[in-house]
Amino acid sequence: MTDAVVSFTESGLSFDARALWRDLDLDIAPGEFIAVLGPNGSGKTTLLRTVLGQVPLTAGTLTVNGRIGYIPQQHADDSDTMMLRGRDLVGFGADGASWGTGLRGLRARRARVDAALAEVDATRYAGTAVGLLSGGEQQRLRIAQALTRDPAILLCDEPLASLDLTSQRTVVELLDARRRTANTAVLFVTHELNPVLPFVDRVVYLTDGRFRIGTVDEVMNSETLSELYGSPIEVIRIGSRLIVAGGEDAHHCVEQGYADEAAS
Numbered sequence: 610m611t612d613a614v615v616s617f618t619e620s621g622l623s624f625d626a627r628a629l630w631r632d633l634d635l636d637i638a639p640g641e642f643i644a645v646l647g648p649n650g651s652g653k654t655t656l657l658r659t660v661l662g663q664v665p666l667t668a669g670t671l672t673v674n675g676r677i678g679y680i681p682q683q684h685a686d687d688s689d690t691m692m693l694r695g696r697d698l699v700g701f702g703a704d705g706a707s708w709g710t711g712l713r714g715l716r717a718r719r720a721r722v723d724a725a726l727a728e729v730d731a732t733r734y735a736g737t738a739v740g741l742l743s744g745g746e747q748q749r750l751r752i753a754q755a756l757t758r759d760p761a762i763l764l765c766d767e768p769l770a771s772l773d774l775t776s777q778r779t780v781v782e783l784l785d786a787r788r789r790t791a792n793t794a795v796l797f798v799t800h801e802l803n804p805v806l807p808f809v810d811r812v813v814y815l816t817d818g819r820f821r822i823g824t825v826d827e828v829m830n831s832e833t834l835s836e837l838y839g840s841p842i843e844v845i846r847i848g849s850r851l852i853v854a855g856g857e858d859a860h861h862c863v864e865q866g867y868a869d870e871a872a873s
């Protein structure tokens with residue numbers, strides 16, 4: 610694909626003798642929304658880190674066309690961040706970019722921060738300390754921070770973790786709006802597929818050195834996942850949601866209450 614934002618070609622990544630993936634080809638198109646799934650330790654975060662240039666591939670090539678926006682995993686010990694005002698946190702994303710010198714540069718930077726705050730509807734709490742905001746509000750600020758770079762691709766590492774369902778929906782809708790209006794691709798690591806299911810174009814499913822890439826229907830079915838895991842996995846569709854049963858990470862698509870619903 611010539612206009613791909615990110616291209617992995619015959620790529621492989623191993624740490625010592627352990628391969629996280631081999632012979633992986635993936636072209637990510639502008640505006641494409643890709644969910645990266647798999648059990649703990651399967652290499653989801655590492656896949657993002659290769660795109661960030663933090664981890665070199667051990668085989669094949671990776672090309673990135675355009676700027677990257679990164680929404681890192683949230684850690685409970687981000688205490689330094691908690692003291693900042695929302696606007697200052699977002700401003701970190703705008704640092705390092707070339708805004709020109711003097712007052713003009715400062716104005717351009719401020720305008721970009723204001724635009725990013727407005728895009729995620731966070732202007733009203735831009736002056737509040739991050740630590741006083743809800744998890745959902747903080748996550749909006751992290752998205753705004755990533756947007757200040759006007760990215761061609763957003764790398765999102767479990768951005769829904771520890772958010773309630775309403776905030777999850779807000780975050781996903783913000784990312785979806787961005788890709789629709791600005792054609793920004795989204796590479797989204799998640800343990801819960803259901804909140805993003807309506808928006809996902811393709812899934813990259815990693816486990817134990819193997820992977821599958823395809824549409825939700827192509828990958829998230831009993832036959833494909835059983836083959837991938839080498840043990841019986843059942844994928845059940847309930848309305849617009851998917852439940853994965855069996856296998857060591859059967860929980861990964863199940864949200865609170867859905868398992869009970871499936872059983873009843």
Ligand SMILES: Nc1ncnc2c1ncn2[C@@H]1O[C@H](COP(=O)(O)OP(=O)(O)OP(=O)(O)O)[C@@H](O)[C@H]1O
Nearest residue numbers: 624625629647648649650651652653654655656664
């Ligand atoms: N620099 C490194 N050197 C050696 N091993 C590493 C390095 N970085 C990651 N790993 C290992 O690679 C594996 C994949 O890690 P990664 O963080 O990508 O998993 P993950 O799928 O994101 O897991 P989780 O769902 O728990 O966040 C882990 O076993 C991890 O310990």
